[in-house]
Amino acid sequence: MALGSIAAFWVVSFLFVVTPGADWAYAIAAGLRHRSVLPSVGGLLTGHLAATAVVAAGVGAVVAGTPWVLTVLTVAGAVYLVWLGIQTLARPSAPHAATEQAVAGSWVRQAVKGAGISGLNPKVFLLFLALLPQFVDRGAAWAPAAQIAVLGLVHLASCAVVYTVVGTGARVVLRARPTAARAVARFSGVAMVGIGALLLVERLVQ
Numbered sequence: 001m002a003l004g005s006i007a008a009f010w011v012v013s014f015l016f017v018v019t020p021g022a023d024w025a026y027a028i029a030a031g032l033r034h035r036s037v038l039p040s041v042g043g044l045l046t047g048h049l050a051a052t053a054v055v056a057a058g059v060g061a062v063v064a065g066t067p068w069v070l071t072v073l074t075v076a077g078a079v080y081l082v083w084l085g086i087q088t089l090a091r092p093s094a095p096h097a098a099t100e101q102a103v104a105g106s107w108v109r110q111a112v113k114g115a116g117i118s119g120l121n122p123k124v125f126l127l128f129l130a131l132l133p134q135f136v137d138r139g140a141a142w143a144p145a146a147q148i149a150v151l152g153l154v155h156l157a158s159c160a161v162v163y164t165v166v167g168t169g170a171r172v173v174l175r176a177r178p179t180a181a182r183a184v185a186r187f188s189g190v191a192m193v194g195i196g197a198l199l200l201v202e203r204l205v206q
Helices: 003-017 022-033 038-056 059-064 069-089 104-120 124-137 144-174 178-204
Strands: none
Touching: 003 124, 003 144, 022 038, 022 069, 022 104, 022 144, 022 178, 038 104, 038 124, 038 144, 069 104, 069 178, 124 144, 144 178
16 A cells, blocks of 8 residues: 555545544543543544444445435434533533542543534444545455555554543633633534534435
8 A cells, every 4th residue: 555645545544533522522521530641532532443443344335325224323423422512511610729639430421522512423333334435445355345444544543642631631621711611611512412413404404
């Protein structure tokens, strides 16, 4: 697989990752609510990894051609996103050292929430379905599935860096500004609710 193809994919992938969306909103909320953003970011990466695996296995084309499956995915992901957004609005968080407690079980919940946000987001799945195959060299020695896996790992690396920086940056910058931190948390909640609502409308009005 040519390095030029990998580099070209990385540029496109990076532009997608740095565009604010549901993942950003969750990373910011996690940065303000939890001691570490790593479990939440790990969950987001798990969702992207699952999407890569689905496309690499060839299941993506089958699912994309089955409208009711996409509808179920969209509704499930949108409802979940709206629910998380409402939770964030109900309990906007600000980073206070005195209230930060490391609860082992909460790390699992953070990861599961992150995986749900990215894994149930049909936009991520469809982007991978449309994007990854374009950078596959059919004449290369590597099998297409292997090439997609490599490109998926490149995308995951960008996600890991950007989402960690976003979550940690929100926490560090707003640590001494509790009022601003709550405002940003509320904005993240509104963003999640809004994105979820748009996904629902987009799918159900078709």
